[in-house]
Amino acid sequence: MSDPVRVLVVDDEALVRHALRAFIADDHRVMLVGEAADGSEVVDACKAADPDVVLMDIKMPDVSGVEATRRVLAWNPRCRVVALTTFTTEWRALEVLRAGACGYLVKNSTPDQIIDAVVAAYAGDRVVSPEVQDQFVRAVIEAAESHQDDAPALSDRERRVIELIAKGLSNAEIAAELHYAEGTVKADIRHINHVWGVENRLQIVLRATEIGLIKL
CATH class of the missing domain: 3.40.50.2300 (Response regulator)
Known part of the structure; x- marks a missing residue:
């Protein structure tokens, strides 16, 4: 044994x-x-x-x-x-x-x-x-359905926020990494959700992967 x-x-x-x-x-x-x-x-x-x-x-x-x-x-x-x-x-x-x-x-x-x-x-x-x-399966399907050929432009800071989300950092940890307020991180994520037509962190990561912004 x-x-x-x-x-x-x-x-x-x-x-x-x-x-x-x-x-x-x-x-x-x-x-x-x-x-x-x-x-x-x-x-x-x-x-x-x-x-x-x-x-x-x-x-x-x-x-x-x-x-x-x-x-x-x-x-x-x-x-x-x-x-x-x-x-x-x-x-x-x-x-x-x-x-x-x-x-x-x-x-x-x-x-x-x-x-x-x-x-x-x-x-x-x-x-x-x-x-x-x-929920993972549903998120993948929803991300595929909302896929667009041309992704709306994001600021350099928002792109950095996405990279840190993909690494699994919380809002507080992202704020500490980037040296600005947690409220600003939340605002950036709300803006990313709005311009990309997504609803949560997983969909952000999947969308960023689809357009080549990050690699999982």
Whole structure:
């Protein structure tokens, strides 16, 4: 029998960590090796526990799961990160997947689905909850339907915002990178949505890919 997959759980809610601890204890394929209550603790926890897979919450009070994912993979590119969150919007999934996560599950997933995703991630597969997959498909279809041969012109700053969105940065992180207010970032994104006829971050990235502005 192969060794169990070593799992680190990261979530700011103690009840969620308790539930995941129980799920993992019930399955011989996985073994809990550590926990963290915030993204700021993740790298230290990883260094102490040396996990194969990190189950990562996205919304945490100090360091977000997106940034924590980047930090984990900077520490060890071979470590696998599976996001486990309440968010079902496709642009949230895109953010953490662009940051390097190999899976995205919603928290109403069953224990078997969560453990299966951990094992699949360790084996090198990518796992996304069905409801989020459906939104990805719809977004691709909508982007294709709204495609135009000549894309409206954008400013250099707006193009830079799109590049950073594609890298998975949040509005706050984009503002810090570009050294201007978060409100300005939001205004730029609203303008991009308007001139391109799209509605969200995923559609922005898909549209930018179609016209060759970025490469995924």
